[in-house]
Structure formats: C-alpha cells, structure tokens
Amino acid sequence: xxxxxxxxxxxxxxxxxxxxxxxxxxxxxxxxxxxxxxxxxxxxxxxxxxxxxxxxxxxxxxxxxxxxxxxxxxxxxxxxxxxxxxxxxxxxxxxxxxxxxxxxxxxxxxxxxxxxxxxxxxxxxxxxxxxxxxxxxxxxxxxxxxxxxxxxxxxxxxxxxxxxxxxxxxxxxxxxxxxxxxxxxxxxxxxxxxxxxxxxxxxxxxxxxxxxxxxxxxxxxxxxxxxxxxxxxxxxxxxxxxxxxxxxxxxxxxxxxxxxxxxxxxxxxxxxxxxxxxxxxxxxxxxxxxxxxxxxxxxxxxxxx
Amino acid sequence: xxxxxxxxxxxxxxxxxxxxxxxxxxxxxxxxxxxxxxxxxxxxxxxxxxxxxxxxxxxxxxxxxxxxxxxxxxxxxxxxxxxxxxxxxxxxxxxxxxxxxxxxxxxxxxxxxxxxxxxxxxxxxxxxxxxxxxxxxxxxxxxxxxxxxxxxxxxxxxxxxxxxxxxxxxxxxxxxxxxxxxxxxxxxxxxxxxxxxxxxxxxxxxxxxxxxxxxxxxxxxxxxxxxxxxxxxxxxxxxxxxxxxxxxxxx
Numbered sequence: 001x002x003x004x005x006x007x008x009x010x011x012x013x014x015x016x017x018x019x020x021x022x023x024x025x026x027x028x029x030x031x032x033x034x035x036x037x038x039x040x041x042x043x044x045x046x047x048x049x050x051x052x053x054x055x056x057x058x059x060x061x062x063x064x065x066x067x068x069x070x071x072x073x074x075x076x077x078x079x080x081x082x083x084x085x086x087x088x089x090x091x092x093x094x095x096x097x098x099x100x101x102x103x104x105x106x107x108x109x110x111x112x113x114x115x116x117x118x119x120x121x122x123x124x125x126x127x128x129x130x131x132x133x134x135x136x137x138x139x140x141x142x143x144x145x146x147x148x149x150x151x152x153x154x155x156x157x158x159x160x161x162x163x164x165x166x167x168x169x170x171x172x173x174x175x176x177x178x179x180x181x182x183x184x185x186x187x188x189x190x191x192x193x194x195x196x197x198x199x200x201x202x203x204x205x206x207x208x209x210x211x212x213x214x215x216x217x218x219x220x221x222x223x224x225x226x227x228x229x230x231x232x233x234x235x236x237x238x239x240x241x242x243x244x245x246x247x248x249x250x251x252x253x254x255x256x257x258x259x260x261x262x263x264x265x266x267x268x269x270x271x272x273x274x275x276x277x278x279x280x281x282x283x284x285x286x287x288x289x290x291x292x293x294x295x296x297x298x299x300x301x302x303x304x305x
Numbered sequence: 306x307x308x309x310x311x312x313x314x315x316x317x318x319x320x321x322x323x324x325x326x327x328x329x330x331x332x333x334x335x336x337x338x339x340x341x342x343x344x345x346x347x348x349x350x351x352x353x354x355x356x357x358x359x360x361x362x363x364x365x366x367x368x369x370x371x372x373x374x375x376x377x378x379x380x381x382x383x384x385x386x387x388x389x390x391x392x393x394x395x396x397x398x399x400x401x402x403x404x405x406x407x408x409x410x411x412x413x414x415x416x417x418x419x420x421x422x423x424x425x426x427x428x429x430x431x432x433x434x435x436x437x438x439x440x441x442x443x444x445x446x447x448x449x450x451x452x453x454x455x456x457x458x459x460x461x462x463x464x465x466x467x468x469x470x471x472x473x474x475x476x477x478x479x480x481x482x483x484x485x486x487x488x489x490x491x492x493x494x495x496x497x498x499x500x501x502x503x504x505x506x507x508x509x510x511x512x513x514x515x516x517x518x519x520x521x522x523x524x525x526x527x528x529x530x531x532x533x534x535x536x537x538x539x540x541x542x543x544x545x546x547x548x549x550x551x552x553x554x555x556x
Contacts, residue, residue, distance in 0.1 A: 065395055083386055086384065
C-alpha cells in the first residue's frame with residue numbers, strides 16, 4: 001500500500017502540488033489522473049524522494065522511500081522511459097540497475113524475455129522505437145519483482161496494441177496482489193486499465209473513487225428524441241422544466257428529464273415517437289468537466305461587489 | 306557500497322564514448338613518446354628528458370580522464386538517468402562516493418599503464434639508438450613518473466567535481482579543459498593584485514603538475530608534495546561543493 005500524506009511542492013512561486021493526500025490499495029490498478037501540468041509527475045518524483053517536498057511525503061508499506069533497504073525489491077518505478085543513456089544497450093542499462101540492488105545477472109535476461117526484448121537486448125537504446133523504450137522501462141520496473149509499482153504515463157506515445165499490452169501487464173500485476181499506481185492525462189486510457197481513480201487538478205485532490213463512480217458522477221446525460229411532432233414534445237418537456245436543443249427538424253436533445261418521463265409525456269399527448277434513447281457523454285467529457293471546474297475555480301477573477 | 310561501485314563501473318564501461326576517450330588518451334602520449342625517442346638528439350635522451358616527455362605528453366591523458374570524470378555525472382543529468390540511479394540508491398552520497406572511487410581507480414590504472422608503456426617503449430628506442438636511459442640515481446625522475454599518475458587521479462576527480470556543479474556536459478568539459486589556460490590566469494591576476502609574493506606558486510593546476518615534473522622545484526614553485534597536496538585540496542573543495550549541491554537539489 002502507498003500513502004501520500006499532505007504532500008506539497010513549490011517551484012519558486014508556482015505551487016505544483018498542494019497538500020495532496022491519497023492512499024493506493026493493493027490488488028487493484030489505481031489510475032492517477034489529471035490534465036497535463038496538474039502535478040502528477042511532480043507528485044511521483046516527490047514520492048520517490050527525487051524532488052524534496054515542501055510539506056508531507058509518501059510511505060510505502062509504512063516506510064518512507066529512503067528507509068527501503070533495497071528499493072528495487074520493494075518499489076518498481078518508471079518515471080520516464082526516456083531516462084536511458086542512448087549509447088548503452090538495453091541489456092547493459094538493466095545490468096547497472098540490477099547491480100545497484102544486488103540482483104542476479106540472470107534476472108536481467110528474465111525480464112528482457114518477459115517484455116519481449118531479448119532479441120534486441122544488445123542493441124543500443126538509441127536504435128529503439130518508443131514502444132521498445134517503454135518495454136525496456138517496464139523491464140526495469142519488474143527487475144526486483146516489487147510489491148509496489150509506480151508508472152508515470154506508461155502508455156504515452158504507444159499504439160493501441162502497446163496500450164493493451166501495458167494494460168494486460170498491469171492488470172496481471174494487480175491480480176497477484178501488488179499495489180499498482182499508474183498516471184495518465186487521458187481518462188479513456190485509464191478506464192481501460194484502472195479500477196480506482198485518484199483525480200487531481202492544479203496539484204489538489206479532486207476526487208478518489210472508482211472509475212464507474214467517477215463517470216456516473218461527472219458524465220453528461222441526456223435524452224434523444226425523434227418525432228414528426230418534435231416541437232409539441234419539446235414544448236411539453238420544457239414546460240416540465242427540461243432543457244431542450246434541436247438537432248434537426250425532427251430530432252431534439254432533452255436534458256433534465258428521463259426517457260421514462262419523455263415516453264409518458266408522448267403517450268399522454270398522443271405524439272408518435274421514432275426514437276427515444278438515453279445518451280451519455282464520453283469519458284473525456286466527464287474528465288474535462290471535473291477538472292475544468294477546478295481550473296475555473298482557480299482562475300476565476302476577483303470581482304469587487 | 307560494493308554493489309553501488311559495481312553498478313557505477315558497469316555504467317562507465319558500457320558507454321562507447323568512454324572507450325573512444327580512453328583510446329585517444331592512451332594513443333597520444335604513446336605517439337609523442339615514440340616520435341621523440343626516435344627522432345630526438347641522442348644527447349637529449351637522458352632519463353630525466355625521457356621522463357619529461359612521458360609525463361608532459363600524458364598530461365593530455367590526465368585531461369581526457371578528467372573529461373571522463375565530468376561526463377560520468379553530467380551525462381546522467383543530460384539523459385535523466387540520475388533519477389533511476391537515485392531511485393535505485395536513495396543515499397545520494399553513496400552514489401557520488403561510488404562514482405568517485407570508480408573514476409579515481411580507472412584514472413590511476415589508465416595513467417599508470419600509459420606511463421609505464423611509454424617509458425618502456427621510449428627508453429627501449431633510445432637505448433637502441435645508443436643512449437643510456439636508466440632511473441638508477443634519478444629520484445626526481447622516478448618520483449615524477451609516480452606523481453603524474455597521482456596528478457591524473459586528481460584531474461579526473463576535478464572533472465567529476467566540475468560536472469556535479471555545472472551539470473551540462475559541454476560547459477563542464479570546457480571549464481575543465483580551459484582551467485589551465487583561463488581559470489589559472491584569473492587566479493594569478495587576483496593573487497597578483499592582492500600583492501601576494503610569487504603568485505604562480507599558488508596556481509592549483511600548475512602546482513599539481515609539479516607532481517609530474519622531473520626537475521626539482523625552484524623558489525618560484527611549491528615542492529612536488531606540497532604542490533600536489535594543494536591541487537588535491539582545491540579539487541576536494543570543488544568536489545565537496547558539487548556533492549553538497551547534488552545531494553540537496555531536486556534530481
């Protein structure tokens with residue numbers, strides 16, 4: 001389990017992370033979600049004590065990062081797949097990592113096999129594609145067979161197949177009882193990988209809940225109706241407090257009213273329906289709505305009364 | 306600590322640029338020594354002359370080993386590998402100490418190889434041309450051969466220290482290479498303006514180079530041991546400042 005408690009980090013006058021607290025539970029994949037620049041990477045760097053937080057900190061199974069005697073055995077972290085020397089081979093990159101925590105050399109070949117890079121292990125990293133670098137990064141994470149895994153935007157720049165591969169690996173790791181924290185700025189990506197979400201905006205916690213709850217709470221919902229007498233139906237619906245917008249001459253979208261209510265309204269008024277369907281906004285819309293409110297709040301100008 | 310040293314040693318030897326630098330560092334003094342021994346006048350090929358050529362030309366080796374030292378840390382910042390390094394070993398002083406050990410040992414071994422090889426080859430060539438080159442009864446020449454190895458170790462650590470402070474590879478390498486030309490002159494001007502007697506005595510790099518000078522020190526310079534200690538002290542100060550910055554700052 002990971003606990004982040006009251007974590008703050010300022011860079012000069014900019015507050016990147018603002019008294020952030022959340023817990024990450026074992027056995028599930030937890031998505032760390034926020035728009036670009038919301039403080040996800042800074043939070044992760046502070047968790048690993050690479051950046052020094054101004055307040056608070058993180059603990060892994062109750063211990064601060066520097067108290068872990070052999071960090072790679074306990075926490076596998078991938079902050080950026082680009083953190084490799086381009087002139088060094090993938091295998092040699094893993095070898096120095098392994099040596100630093102007394103991991104056997106054979107383990108390097110094992111993880112190369114695991115991520116499917118065995119055949120290119122001796123090639124210099126500068127010849128690797130982005131996807132191969134992400135795989136190499138993941139090999140580094142798996143090196144010490146850690147109980148806790150922390151990944152910053154591991155799907156960034158990957159094709160759909162690569163994203164699915166990462167997802168399968170993370171779900172597999174979580175199913176073994178490991179604690180998995182993975183960040184992304186795309187909710188659609190998170191919805192495929194994560195069970196739980198920690199959503200932040202401007203360095204502050206917006207919400208911690210399951211993906212389903214988050215979508216439920218923030219997704220836009222409306223009713224789509226198609227009828228030759230759509231005007232009459234819209235009139236009846238708006239008089240009950242619904243909001244309506246016309247899509248075309250026979251189609252309207254109604255908000256603030258359920259499909260059941262619209263159906264009953266149509267029956268009562270003898271209106272023929274060609275379509276009556278509930279609609280839900282995309283995950284991305286839900287995410288933008290949730291984080292936009294945080295940004296709007298922060299950016300609201302001070303107006304004197 | 307052993308595991309950290311092992312890790313840093315793997316890093317040092319798995320980058321091709323270090324190998325290229327090592328080859329140039331070895332090749333240059335070998336070529337110069339062979340040329341001088343083959344083409345120089347016989348009467349200019351006494352033991353102290355040969356040692357002077359060997360130590361003088363292997364200053365280039367020392368500077369290139371200093372570049373290896375500087376790049377060993379600046380490249381970590383450039384490519385971001387310092388982050389996985391500190392994540393794998395959160396005790397930063399341990400990482401920096403391990404790097405210093407690896408660099409110093411690498412420099413000592415490389416410079417010793419160069420010095421021994423160059424001396425044997427050039428004295429062999431000179432002997433075959435009829436000159437007698439012997440270190441018997443030449444304590445200063447013998448001390449210079451050992452001294453230049455110590456000098457190389459200090460320069461490699463000076464490079465490491467500069468790299469920790471500056472973090473940018475081209476800038477760190479430039480400061481190291483230009484140190485003898487620029488930094489020393491600035492120190493000279495400051496000391497001179499301050500009214501210090503024999504200001505050239507207190508130029509760290511020049512004093513340090515006295516370690517490899519086959520001639521006895523004059524009144525204008527510090528003795529071999531004192532000059533070496535002075536240069537080592539300046540280097541230690543630079544390295545400690547660099548270590549302090551690196552362990553305090555965000556990685």
